[in-house]
Amino acid sequence: MHMTSPPFPTASANGIATIAALIGDPARANILSALMGGQALTAGELSWHASVGAPTTSAHLAKLSEAGLLAVERQGRHRYYRLASPDIAQAMESLMAVAAVGPRRHRPPGPKDEALRTARTCYDHLAGRLGTKLADTLNERGFVILDDGSALVTDDGRDFLGGLGLAIPEAGGHRRPLCRVCLDWSERRPHLAGRLGAALLTCSLERGWIVRIPDSRAVAITDAGSKEFATNFGIAPEHLAAK
Amino acid sequence: MHMTSPPFPTASANGIATIAALIGDPARANILSALMGGQALTAGELSWHASVGAPTTSAHLAKLSEAGLLAVERQGRHRYYRLASPDIAQAMESLMAVAAVGPRRHRPPGPKDEALRTARTCYDHLAGRLGTKLADTLNERGFVILDDGSALVTDDGRDFLGGLGLAIPEAGGHRRPLCRVCLDWSERRPHLAGRLGAALLTCSLERGWIVRIPDSRAVAITDAGSKEFATNFGIAPEHLAAK
């Protein structure tokens, strides 16, 4: 019996395995999930999120950094960690999408959960009811075209967003999509990601339409924000209330 | 010192961790990578791909199936395993994208490697030089719009592909994108995935433009295929030769 050897000795596969194994540890998954909020967090904060001690956290952070999943920034006696690139965030997203459909995970909707469902950050863009409503509105008004899983900004959309003061850079040359959809795990519908999604979040934060809720990915919509979302995007506050 | 407990005890994060841990084992990563070829494979074949014994493979397959990553089909004394859904394939893709940029993995381009670079399947669509060239052509001719990472089929595109006999279902209602881009790890440029990409692969196989190479994700372009790709898509054979 003549036995050939496996393809080429597990070439691209063990690259995947390395990355997936890093994400596959509960503590590290918690760390990465916490960083999916989009903010840089200190080792101590991440230790809290991961529910493990400081030494263990430090070891995890070292591994994640060495593998290029995290970027670290020293600031005084703190070290701020963040996801190294949007690619990492997207990998996490698609893993969430897989995890969401599997055998029903234990998910008792707590009180904090409700805030997350209303509005939260998803790495660098908005998710939850606010995020999906924004996507719906822009789609209905013909500013973006949502075609199942694809997304494209129209010229009208460029004008509209430009009118709001959002500089939407021209397409081309970027590795990163101008506009892509991201499946919302709570709404099970798409919301907007990519450079456009990031611009919407940045703008909303800068203008005080929303504020981050500490120790959470959830964001709260301010009174001013409520008005702005209504006038600019036709999103009434009751659209965002828990159903 | 008053210590609050972590968010809600690691809710969505351990779903991710579970999935990632499954992918994170080298043997399982090899199994999943082999199945990224898009064909259903038997336990024995997967055992060979994974470079582990039959019992070990069986255990891995059981875990992957139980988690909903694989679907199994009994046929006589064989069991055919395949990826359970396109979501899984997409998660693998994005992990590859992350793995590709990290510290230069050991990747000596072997002889088989060259065949993979020319043309191969990527789950259910075409990749390699052939895949990226197809995407380029359709884009240049205005049949699809590639905007960095986004993709959209135009009405012209629908007509053109319809003329080729590819039934492109209307958009809407599907969970799966009609057309999305997928980053090609060998070309480092986008190729077409989604329902459109799948239709292109199916069509190419059915009409004998390409044939699968055994034990590999690579496909060979037939003489007939060479002509068809040239006349229909303006892809000359020299475009596909190793550079």
Place this chain on the structure above:
DNA sequence: CCGACGTTTCGTCCACGGCCGAAGCGTTCG
């Protein structure tokens, strides 16, 4: 300059999980 704090390093323990050989079960041949 000393103490408090955030973070990392070191050393150690221990449990989880991957691996295999042998055996069991079901299927397909001759």
Place this chain on the structure above:
DNA sequence: CGAACGCTTCGGCCGTGGACGAAACGTCGG
């Protein structure tokens, strides 16, 4: 009907790696 085959189950071995306490390092505050 029995032998060969494909796959799974069982039992046991062993290595990897995640956990923590103690201690070292570096930075900020009084």
